[in-house]
Amino acid sequence: MAAMSMFLIISTAWAVIALALLIVAWWLASVGRIVPHRNIMILLTVGAWVFILNYIFVQRYGGEFGSFPREYVPWMALHGSLGLVPLIGATCLVVGRLMAGRNKFSTHFNRHHKAYGRTFILVWFFTHLGGIFNAIFLR
Numbered sequence: 001m002a003a004m005s006m007f008l009i010i011s012t013a014w015a016v017i018a019l020a021l022l023i024v025a026w027w028l029a030s031v032g033r034i035v036p037h038r039n040i041m042i043l044l045t046v047g048a049w050v051f052i053l054n055y056i057f058v059q060r061y062g063g064e065f066g067s068f069p070r071e072y073v074p075w076m077a078l079h080g081s082l083g084l085v086p087l088i089g090a091t092c093l094v095v096g097r098l099m100a101g102r103n104k105f106s107t108h109f110n111r112h113h114k115a116y117g118r119t120f121i122l123v124w125f126f127t128h129l130g131g132i133f134n135a136i137f138l139r
Contacts, residue, residue, distance in 0.1 A: 007058060008135050014051050015131030018044055022128070026121055038097060045090045052087065055080075072137070079130045086124035089116055 021040050028037035093116055096109025109116065 011051075011055075011131055012135035014047070015128045015135070018047065019125065019128040019132075022121060022125055029117070041090065042094055045087070045094050048087050048090070052084075072134075076134070079127065079134065082123065083127040083130070086120040086127060089120040090124065093117060093120070 021044055025037050025040040025044070028034075028040065092105075092109050093113060096106040096113070099106040100110055101107065
C-alpha cells in the first residue's frame with residue numbers, strides 16, 4: 001500500500017504542476033508571449049507522455065503498486081480515455097508547430113491552432129482536476 005501512496009503522490013504532483021503550467025501557458029498565449037508558451041506546451045506534452053507511459057508500465061508490471069479498488073475501474077477508464085484526447089491534440093499541435101510549412105498536417109494544425117488549443121485546454125484542465133480528484137478518493 002505504501003507504493004500506491006507514492007504513485008498517488010506522484011500523480012497528484014503532476015496534476016497540480018501541469019494544471020498550473022496550463023494556466024500560465026494560456027495566459028502567455030493571450031498576451032502574445034509565444035516562445036515561453038511554446039516551451040511550456042512542449043514540456044507539458046512530453047511530461048504527459050512520460051506520465052502516461054509510466055502509468056501503463058505500472059499497471060502492466062507493477063502488481064500492487066498500480067492497483068486501485070475495483071469500484072473505481074470505470075472512473076479510471078473514463079478519466080484515462082478523456083485524458084488522451086487533449087494529449088493527442090496537444091501532440092498534434094506541438095508537432096504541427098515544430099514542422100511548420102513542411103506538410104498538410106502541419107499546415108492544418110497551424111491554421112487552426114487557436115481553435116484546437118481553446119478546446120483541448122478545457123478538456124486537459126478538467127482531466128488534471130480529475131487527477132486531483134483521484135488522489136483525494138483513492139488514498
